[in-house]
Amino acid sequence: MSTKTGTPRDEGPAADTGSDLGAAGSQLSTAPTEDVTLPSLGPLGWARWFWRQLTSMRVALLLLFLLSVGAIPGSLIPQTSIDPVKVDQFKSEHTTLADIYDKLGMFHVYSSVWFSAIYLLLFISLIGCIVPRSWQFVGQLRGRPPAAPRRLTRLPAYTTWRTDAAPEEVLGAAQRLLKKRRFRAHLDGTAVAAEKGYLREVGNLVFHLALIVMLVAFAVGSLWKSEGGKLITEGDGFANSLTQYDDFKSGAFFDTDTLEPFGFTLNKFEATYERSGPQKGTPRIFRAHITYFSGADGKEHKTAIEVNTPLDIAGSKVYLLSHGYSPEVTVKDGRGKVVYKGAVPFLPQDPKNFTSTGVVKVPGAQTEDGKRNQLGFQGFFVPTFGGKGSGSMFSQFPALDYPVLTLTAYHGDLGVGSGLPQNVYQLDKKRLKQYKDKGRPVAKMMLPGETMKLPNGDGSIEFTGIKSWASFKISHQPGNGLALTGAAAALVGLAGSLFIQRRRVWIRAEADADGRTVVELAGLGRSESARLPEELAELALALEPDAPLAPATGDDGPAPDPKPGPAPDTGPDSEDPAEPTDSDGPADPSEGARA
Numbered sequence: 001m002s003t004k005t006g007t008p009r010d011e012g013p014a015a016d017t018g019s020d021l022g023a024a025g026s027q028l029s030t031a032p033t034e035d036v037t038l039p040s041l042g043p044l045g046w047a048r049w050f051w052r053q054l055t056s057m058r059v060a061l062l063l064l065f066l067l068s069v070g071a072i073p074g075s076l077i078p079q080t081s082i083d084p085v086k087v088d089q090f091k092s093e094h095t096t097l098a099d100i101y102d103k104l105g106m107f108h109v110y111s112s113v114w115f116s117a118i119y120l121l122l123f124i125s126l127i128g129c130i131v132p133r134s135w136q137f138v139g140q141l142r143g144r145p146p147a148a149p150r151r152l153t154r155l156p157a158y159t160t161w162r163t164d165a166a167p168e169e170v171l172g173a174a175q176r177l178l179k180k181r182r183f184r185a186h187l188d189g190t191a192v193a194a195e196k197g198y199l200r201e202v203g204n205l206v207f208h209l210a211l212i213v214m215l216v217a218f219a220v221g222s223l224w225k226s227e228g229g230k231l232i233t234e235g236d237g238f239a240n241s242l243t244q245y246d247d248f249k250s251g252a253f254f255d256t257d258t259l260e261p262f263g264f265t266l267n268k269f270e271a272t273y274e275r276s277g278p279q280k281g282t283p284r285i286f287r288a289h290i291t292y293f294s295g296a297d298g299k300e301h302k303t304a305i306e307v308n309t310p311l312d313i314a315g316s317k318v319y320l321l322s323h324g325y326s327p328e329v330t331v332k333d334g335r336g337k338v339v340y341k342g343a344v345p346f347l348p349q350d351p352k353n354f355t356s357t358g359v360v361k362v363p364g365a366q367t368e369d370g371k372r373n374q375l376g377f378q379g380f381f382v383p384t385f386g387g388k389g390s391g392s393m394f395s396q397f398p399a400l401d402y403p404v405l406t407l408t409a410y411h412g413d414l415g416v417g418s419g420l421p422q423n424v425y426q427l428d429k430k431r432l433k434q435y436k437d438k439g440r441p442v443a444k445m446m447l448p449g450e451t452m453k454l455p456n457g458d459g460s461i462e463f464t465g466i467k468s469w470a471s472f473k474i475s476h477q478p479g480n481g482l483a484l485t486g487a488a489a490a491l492v493g494l495a496g497s498l499f500i501q502r503r504r505v506w507i508r509a510e511a512d513a514d515g516r517t518v519v520e521l522a523g524l525g526r527s528e529s530a531r532l533p534e535e536l537a538e539l540a541l542a543l544e545p546d547a548p549l550a551p552a553t554g555d556d557g558p559a560p561d562p563k564p565g566p567a568p569d570t571g572p573d574s575e576d577p578a579e580p581t582d583s584d585g586p587a588d589p590s591e592g593a594r595a
Contacts, residue, residue, distance in 0.1 A: 060129055119218070133205060145185070145195035167510060174546075190509060194505045196502070207494050216479075217479035221479030222251055225478065226248070233345060240259050260315060262293060264313075288472075326346065328342065333366050350394070355395045362375040403466055501532070503525040506520075
């Protein structure tokens with residue numbers, strides 16, 4: 001028995017070897033053949049050339065890479081659709097850079113023109129690539145493995161021996177063996193042609209289809225999505241209606257009249273922090289305890305929302321974003337009447353220690369004699385006061401260890417009746433006057449329970465307590481399930497295309513001049529693989545009981561080794577009587593293995 005499994009030497013031009021292998025050397029993949037013919041001049045020719053380039057695998061991979069690179073700014077730069085407050089803060093801190101980013105669409109990357117262009121080109125490229133490959137693969141499934149080439153010795157894996165069994169018996173046993181090992185096999189003349197590993201191309205096609213599914217999911221999620229934010233103080237609630245959102249954005253095809261009825265109430269916000277060490281101030285518990293309902297008459301349930309565990313309700317997800325503090329104040333006007341009582345959310349300016357700012361607006365206040373006198377208070381709040389003796393307001397820890405509220409009082413017209421929208425966290429001072437006492441601005445640092453009185457008997461404001469607030473994002477993304485399916489299918493398809501080896505095997509049995517049968521086994525893989533020679537050796541050993549080695553005769557020399565072994569010496573002085581006489585030598589691995 002003679003075996004060749006090594007790296008063959010080059011035996012001549014590719015044109016000659018292609019003619020030797022014939023149909024057996026055809027492609028082992030569905031990759032479209034390269035047409036090097038230049039397009040004719042004119043619009044039709046250039047359109048054909050552009051389409052060929054766009055639907056090539058090179059361009060598809062390049063567009064996929066550009067899409068990945070284009071998504072990076074969306075992770076590093078604040079996005080308007082996610083956190084408009086951070087976007088405004090970034091613009092105020094980086095005015096020059098913000099103008100450049102604004103022109104490039106960096107604050108809304110995923111809806112920008114350039115990102116959409118890459119996305120659409122990749123979508124078209126994948127469709128143009130997958131359709132012809134699918135038709136080609138269907139044709140391959142309907143066809144038969146190609147006939148054996150004239151010179152099996154030119155294939156990368158080859159073995160041969162002689163047997164006393166008849167050629168028909170050998171071929172029948174070979175066909176049964178190959179089918180048992182899940183090869184597609186058929187008898188063609190004096191050889192059995194077989195092929196295996198079609199799942200490799202199935203995996204390849206599944207991977208490309210999965211990419212299209214993911215792109216479709218991205219489009220569905222962008223066109224039918226809705227997303228809004230809501231800041232809720234402990235004890236307050238939210239109902240899923242458009243007027244309840246602090247900010248709301250939706251896709252082009254989303255119908256705001258189809259909002260699902262659900263809501264929830266923030267019962268308590270729980271937060272604990274590291275007290276010492278290098279991670280001092282790092283949150284250890286960050287949890288919102290809520291009571292929620294789904295449906296107009298839905299039953300109430302209690303649960304907790306954490307940063308990485310959103311609430312899934314009525315097709316939407318409720319995410320916990322951040323939290324802060326809402327000082328509770330009671331305001332009396334000049335008549336001694338309580339005109340405002342409640343908790344006012346203050347926004348953190350220091351996200352680590354929660355030094356916060358906020359305003360209190362009291363449009364219904366009056367003076368002692370009943371005249372209109374709207375009140376406004378600009379304030380700072382720190383949960384752990386650290387500016388004692390310095391006159392400054394800053395916090396040195398995020399927990400409520402030493403809460404202090406500083407308020408500066410104004411009066412006049414708040415502008416709430418002008419019809420123009422106002423920011424509830426900012427005080428418009430254009431028509432307001434600051435209270436002064438003996439020429440000094442009226443301001444006071446207060447601990448819980450303390451009161452600041454206003455000049456001229458215009459009233460007072462009392463710091464009565466502190467509540468926590470939490471901000472939530474309510475997101476409806478209809479394409480998430482489709483995207484997950486596409487991602488899972490892409491991984492499965494990629495694994496199949498990487499780990500499944502497509503290969504062809506031929507077993508030939510012909511009678512020689514001595515009346516014995518010469519058995520030849522040869523294999524061809526889509527690419528170089530060390531597994532192919534091993535598999536061929538296993539087939540030879542499995543076939544040996546039905547085609548046993550013929551005993552050596554005096555003319556044949558010593559008996560051959562019954563097991564496949566290393567390739568024999570192919571030098572000019574060596575001779576292998578079992579090798580077909582038309583063989584010119586071992587094959588170039590590139591012959592017939594092109595994909």
